[in-house]
Amino acid sequence: MNPVATPSLSTRERILDAAEHLFAQHGFAGTSMRQLTAAAGVNLAAVNYHFGSKDKLIAEVFQRRLDTMYQARLAALKRALATTPPQLEDVLRAFVEPALDLIHDGGSAFLRVMAHAYAETNEPLWRFLSERYGHVLREFGLALAQCLPDADRDTLHLRLDFLAGALTYAMSDLGLPRGADRAATREDQMRYQRIADELIVFSAAGFRAAFLPKPR
Amino acid sequence: MNPVATPSLSTRERILDAAEHLFAQHGFAGTSMRQLTAAAGVNLAAVNYHFGSKDKLIAEVFQRRLDTMYQARLAALKRALATTPPQLEDVLRAFVEPALDLIHDGGSAFLRVMAHAYAETNEPLWRFLSERYGHVLREFGLALAQCLPDADRDTLHLRLDFLAGALTYAMSDLGLPRGADRAATREDQMRYQRIADELIVFSAAGFRAAFLPKPR
DNA sequence: GTCTATAAAGTGATAGAC
DNA sequence: GTCTATCACTTTATAGAC
Numbered sequence: 001m002n003p004v005a006t007p008s009l010s011t012r013e014r015i016l017d018a019a020e021h022l023f024a025q026h027g028f029a030g031t032s033m034r035q036l037t038a039a040a041g042v043n044l045a046a047v048n049y050h051f052g053s054k055d056k057l058i059a060e061v062f063q064r065r066l067d068t069m070y071q072a073r074l075a076a077l078k079r080a081l082a083t084t085p086p087q088l089e090d091v092l093r094a095f096v097e098p099a100l101d102l103i104h105d106g107g108s109a110f111l112r113v114m115a116h117a118y119a120e121t122n123e124p125l126w127r128f129l130s131e132r133y134g135h136v137l138r139e140f141g142l143a144l145a146q147c148l149p150d151a152d153r154d155t156l157h158l159r160l161d162f163l164a165g166a167l168t169y170a171m172s173d174l175g176l177p178r179g180a181d182r183a184a185t186r187e188d189q190m191r192y193q194r195i196a197d198e199l200i201v202f203s204a205a206g207f208r209a210a211f212l213p214k215p216r
Numbered sequence: 217m218n219p220v221a222t223p224s225l226s227t228r229e230r231i232l233d234a235a236e237h238l239f240a241q242h243g244f245a246g247t248s249m250r251q252l253t254a255a256a257g258v259n260l261a262a263v264n265y266h267f268g269s270k271d272k273l274i275a276e277v278f279q280r281r282l283d284t285m286y287q288a289r290l291a292a293l294k295r296a297l298a299t300t301p302p303q304l305e306d307v308l309r310a311f312v313e314p315a316l317d318l319i320h321d322g323g324s325a326f327l328r329v330m331a332h333a334y335a336e337t338n339e340p341l342w343r344f345l346s347e348r349y350g351h352v353l354r355e356f357g358l359a360l361a362q363c364l365p366d367a368d369r370d371t372l373h374l375r376l377d378f379l380a381g382a383l384t385y386a387m388s389d390l391g392l393p394r395g396a397d398r399a400a401t402r403e404d405q406m407r408y409q410r411i412a413d414e415l416i417v418f419s420a421a422g423f424r425a426a427f428l429p430k431p432r
Numbered sequence: 433g434t435c436t437a438t439a440a441a442g443t444g445a446t447a448g449a450c
Numbered sequence: 451g452t453c454t455a456t457c458a459c460t461t462t463a464t465a466g467a468c
Contacts (some may be wrong), residue, residue: 206419
């Protein structure tokens with residue numbers, strides 16, 4: 001149906017784009033190099049030439065998007081922390097909106113790739129993600145503690161997990177039946193913006209909920 | 217490390233248990249019949265004899281847990297609707313706690329299997345889930361509308377998606393590095409109970425949050 | 433109901449020509 | 451940097467003995 005991706009991009013980029021879309025739909029193990037190179041319109045051997053192996057290609061698919069996304073999260077968090085005390089909604093927006101920005105960059109499928117990563121037990125991948133981006137999550141934890149001084153650390157961490165789950169799940173819901181070369185439509189963007197706004201309202205209320213008595 | 221599962225179970229059940237744990241860790245495509253039958257301590261040909269094919273085995277892994285879980289959700293929802301107006305927390309608990317019950321049945325890995333299903337684009341599987349359990353989700357939608365008469369349907373549906381995402385993600389976080397034959401420990405159960413309680417508090421506040429003006 | 437053996441196709445990776 | 455051809459394996463599934 002859509003065998004060849006935009007030919008104006010470099011071979012390397014076409015492989016990454018095709019990989020992102022196929023990984024989103026079928027997972028890592030469920031996507032073969034043959035499918036992938038056919039969809040990208042490149043030769044089978046090109047993946048190993050440009051990336052070395054399938055595993056290294058997977059890591060590159062993550063790094064390409066997450067470097068940008070976590071940098072944006074950190075920058076937005078810094079801006080939110082400029083006001084004292086920081087506003088909870090601003091901190092949450094700093095977490096959520098960079099995920100939204102993926103859509104403008106043609107990376108709408110990537111959130112579903114993240115969902116696959118969450119579902120899997122892939123030690124090397126998890127260590128890679130944790131080492132490279134863990135400090136940003138820790139900074140969000142500190143910022144949330146500033147917004148909600150009554151909260152204990154465990155509960156805040158749990159609530160941040162709820163937010164991450166809701167974000168990944170609700171956002172990857174969309175943007176699926178699309179070829180590797182099609183940009184997000186205006187409607188897609190509005191729908192995603194709506195989800196982001198609703199998620200901030202929903203989670204802000206959740207974060208402000210009364211804290212349960214510490215167990216034990 | 218743990219090649220043979222409990223031998224007191226029938227071949228069929230040992231296959232299902234091994235499949236559930238391996239699917240949880242590596243997904244469907246990432247789990248081979250050879251791995252699976254070796255872990256279950258049964259012959260390679262046994263899967264095809266008992267289930268017909270790998271795909272039918274996958275469907276059976278879902279059906280075994282979801283039939284119980286959705287029946288429990290529906291029963292708990294009925295109880296919550298006995299009081300008028302129904303209490304939001306009761307409705308949310310009816311949705312969340314049956315997932316928790318999986319742990320007592322040794323199905324703690326199953327929530328991660330669900331996470332894989334969400335991440336994937338598997339048309340037949342989605343149709344199966346939607347046809348078999350969709351009506352329960354619609355009943356939850358109606359119940360939530362009774363609890364929150366000011367809400368519009370779209371927003372409620374979105375917030376229910378947030379809850380489902382947070383539930384799947386936060387609950388599948390745990391219960392992983394366990395052999396197919398080990399039961400959940402008392403600590404596991406307490407930790408899961410804590411997550412469930414916190415999730416109900418968090419999402420109840422989220423559901424009660426002010427509703428954004430309708431877009432457009 | 434369980435086994436062995438094997439068919440038929442697909443897998444990631446690479447050597448070597450151009 | 452791109453290609454073809456191919457290696458060495460693994461995959462699901464099944465035929466047929468016991």
